[in-house]
């Protein structure tokens with residue numbers, strides 16, 4: 001590497017290379033060359049090998065209506081068939097598909113045959129409710145077997161699901177129901193997290209009462225916590241009652257490859273989250289292929305992705321990818337710190353996990369916990385079953401990488417630092433565990449077939465060693481198809497005119513190493529924050545703040561945080577007097593809770609500062625650069641004479657909390 005500091009390179013051991021799906025860099029380069037020489041052929045061959053098609057496709061990539069690309073458009077397929085029936089048919093019926101560990105530590109195992117039966121029962125139940133191909137179903141469930149069953153049941157009948165993370169508020173849920181015009185909501189009475197029962201159904205009830213959810217005809221309720229919940233006659237039905245007496249077989253609905261498998265809302269640079277629309281065939285192909293190449297999944301593996309099904313990682317690497325590969329996976333209901341911060345390590349030990357995929361924030365918080373209490377250190381557990389580690393969702397700092405590598409992986413497990421997004425559907429830039437020499441902090445090289453590049457504002461590729469904008473030059477099968485109901489926004493956000501509509505704009509900055517060409521992601525280039533691997537728009541939080549009756553104006557920025565990667569800092573102008581002392585503290589609490597209610601607890605600003613105004617240029621533009629510096633506690637050194645109100649900076653320097 002060309003960095004001034006000596007960077008340590010971690011090569012895969014012979015043992016790892018030997019049996020890997022991509023064994024060595026020559027094998028990786030051969031795959032890349034195959035894709036470069038015959039792009040469509042590369043993907044078509046894998047789509048035929050990796051998936052079972054009801055009607056084989058003859059068309060591969062259709063670019064006639066760019067950037068609304070189509071893949072395998074004349075093929076017909078069913079995702080649930082590929083994840084379940086196909087495994088049963090090839091003799092894996094008695095293989096464990098899911099090892100579910102509850103918050104309370106209770107473990108339940110479900111085989112492929114059982115899972116198929118459960119999915120079919122719910123599919124039949126949903127069909128009886130009138131749900132049909134193309135209808136939308138919103139899923140607001142905790143991490144549970146039922147959550148996966150619900151997603152698979154929708155896929156089975158051709159309904160498009162939209163999972164809403166269980167930590168989102170009534171307002172956020174309402175907005176998503178309204179945007180999808182869902183006819184059914186599947187929820188639970190509540191969820192267990194960290195030993196506590198938290199409500200879900202009451203939040204769903206509130207969402208439905210907010211107006212704009214008239215499309216919803218039925219609410220299916222899973223019993224999890226046993227908490228007393230209200231029931232609206234004619235609308236609400238217990239999950240157990242719905243599936244009672246239903247057959248455990250159900251004919252899959254064979255859908256066009258482009259049929260929307262799911263919508264998943266994510267934050268952008270406006271106040272309104274975007275409904276990212278994914279296809280069926282292309283999406284599933286890359287979910288499978290990345291399980292094979294990036295995770296080197298083998299029949300004997302026990303795979304554990306710690307994400308929630310409310311995020312894209314939980315879609316590709318819990319609900320679809322592992323199942324489509326016939327793998328055994330761990331599904332975990334709880335949190336990494338309950339009953340103590342050794343939970344992950346104990347679970348890896350007891351469940352003999354071989355591939356472990358988590359987020360840098362979790363690693364950083366567990367490093368802290370182990371520093372404070374040596375009995376929670378991974379070395380106190382037997383983690384010898386592990387063979388591959390993964391990281392996702394945010395940049396992993398080299399110190400956390402090295403700790404993960406040495407202490408969790410015992411110095412023998414490659415770490416795949418996977419860069420991708422809700423929109424990309426699957427890994428885009430990532431090491432291949434049996435091939436790529438690893439450099440901590442770099443997601444290394446593109447997934448075979450992915451044409452990632454770093455460009456300047458004009459869309460021209462910059463030389464290695466020079467930072468720029470991350471783009472993808474060719475469409476890929478698992479990419480976003482559109483923003484639900486807003487094709488113009490899709491075009492503007494991802495295929496902007498600045499690049500003549502030819503390049504996919506990821507929204508991240510990146511730099512490639514001078515010598516190796518390795519990519520390092522330098523962070524978002526838009527108004528999107530990444531807090532604990534959760535993506536949030538600054539505008540979304542600002543809109544929530546100004547919706548409070550006492551708030552006149554608000555600006556939100558991120559600041560680096562040791563554990564969560566970034567932390568949310570809000571600068572607020574109240575309608576009345578600027579509060580100080582205890583009044584300010586009380587107001588901070590009130591606004592944090594308000595944002596928690598408007599969006600969800602993950603969006604609560606960590607730091608709120610009050611000013612009589614915000615720093616603005618004479619034309620009234622908020623100087624966000626200055627706010628970022630203030631949030632970090634940096635001295636403002638540059639010329640502020642163009643500010644309309646330089647005195648305001650003093651007020652905003654100090655946190656009142």
Ligand code: PRX
Pocket residue numbers: 266312313391392393394395396417418419420421422423443506507508521523524530533534535
């Ligand atoms: O900024 C990048 C960051 O997370 C963003 C995507 O967030 P989301 O759509 O919620 O999907 C997260 C899970 C795939 C990206 O634009 N990001 C994701 N993975 C990495 C990353 N940043 C650095 N390194 C990564 N491995």
